[in-house]
Amino acid sequence: MSYPPVMPLETMNARIQRSPFNRWLGLEVVAATSDSVRTQIVWRDEMIGSPDAGSVAGGVLASIMDSTASYAVAAATGQMAVTLDMRIDFLRAAMPGVLYAEGTVIKAGRSIATVDVALQDSSGKIVSSGRVVFFRSSSQ
Amino acid sequence: MSYPPVMPLETMNARIQRSPFNRWLGLEVVAATSDSVRTQIVWRDEMIGSPDAGSVAGGVLASIMDSTASYAVAAATGQMAVTLDMRIDFLRAAMPGVLYAEGTVIKAGRSIATVDVALQDSSGKIVSSGRVVFFRSSSQ
């Protein structure tokens, strides 16, 4: 059973507008529950990494996944947290088009929050998946 | 003892110019040996993640680290490789100014290459450090 997010969707997207890099990414939170968020971005040419393959740079995928995971923590706790570490597996090349990410909180402890994130391209295939661990600094 | 890189520095930087996202980052390889590279980028306002802290987005740091690691593989093998996975620890907030990254190949096997990367800001402190694993696709 799923509940509404502790931080409302509108608050998340307003906050994204105040982050220069998330604005560059064009990140948007399109859905949220009490333990997950779904985001999307529209692929742009300047996100291409390998000039030969024409695929999105791994760093861009990592950026989307980190931001998506941080808003999953906000959805679960109402507060932003600090990224401690991330581990990402790149499974396939991301093709041009809209990219979708889903972040799911697997544990929101008093000090540490752990989030799984998967990213898919417009073909519906998972192109990267990983985990991001956060320190809930407000709990210090 | 250190030898020259198998891929020359000029070839690396010419290749970076053909990668739209590395060009957006402003990445430059400033030194290379047969098992390591040193890169730098100049911090820009649009790289800021948290609007409150004013620090560089974790995704930007991850991007610099992934690209730096991939050129360390090129330095050791002469060829680009595909990122399989990355794991990054964020140790401190990165302050405005030039960011420096150093990638060191810890093993370049027939199929897999493993690279350690550390990133420091202009204060000289390590702000993030991690490991990137590559698949040497040309060995397939």
Next chain:
Amino acid sequence: MSYPPVMPLETMNARIQRSPFNRWLGLEVVAATSDSVRTQIVWRDEMIGSPDAGSVAGGVLASIMDSTASYAVAAATGQMAVTLDMRIDFLRAAMPGVLYAEGTVIKAGRSIATVDVALQDSSGKIVSSGRVVFFRSSSQ
């Protein structure tokens, strides 16, 4: 929809009996499909890590997770593979009793297989969860 494992359950358990360390763990594969396995072990006192907390050593949990993941690859491909890297999050202390692990293949590529693993204790709570990446050496 789920299919039978490519390597039969009996073959897996016979193989475990030939591995001294898996025998020490008391590992048993209790269920398998074409992309997952479920294993269990019975907790013993010599598996305790911290003498104060009385909980199972993290290394024992990591061992169960590595072996479980390797049999998930066998279930999906019919062959054993070599562990390239593992990343494990320890979420809670594991209490005495039977421990259950579930490994699910998220991608079995030509050269690389990626497996998610979660481990729960007899209370039903997830105590650790992570990912193990394998090199399918027979594909070389």
Next chain:
Amino acid sequence: MSYPPVMPLETMNARIQRSPFNRWLGLEVVAATSDSVRTQIVWRDEMIGSPDAGSVAGGVLASIMDSTASYAVAAATGQMAVTLDMRIDFLRAAMPGVLYAEGTVIKAGRSIATVDVALQDSSGKIVSSGRVVFFRSSSQ
């Protein structure tokens, strides 16, 4: 420049004797400074993972690395900490004989400690290397 460990070597080894699993491993701390420890174990047949290759189980290597890293934190802080996550790369098969591990604290923050660990076999080659992150629970 290196200082003596905050927790004395003798205290570490006495504590290891009270941990059933570390005793099973036969772990011994043989050297320590204020930010590192060096440990060793003597290989035994029951540590073998793959019956075909005759090499040490990855889980045994992970166990040595987790314990070694935890004593590196003790060397730096005087206190034991709780493992949050570990990431280990397996670079080569570990051959029979004494195994040596070295753990180096790369950051001991107020709440989080981050430790690099490398493990070598008696041939002197690094067989696995990785990172372990701890939560300093006493700081809660």
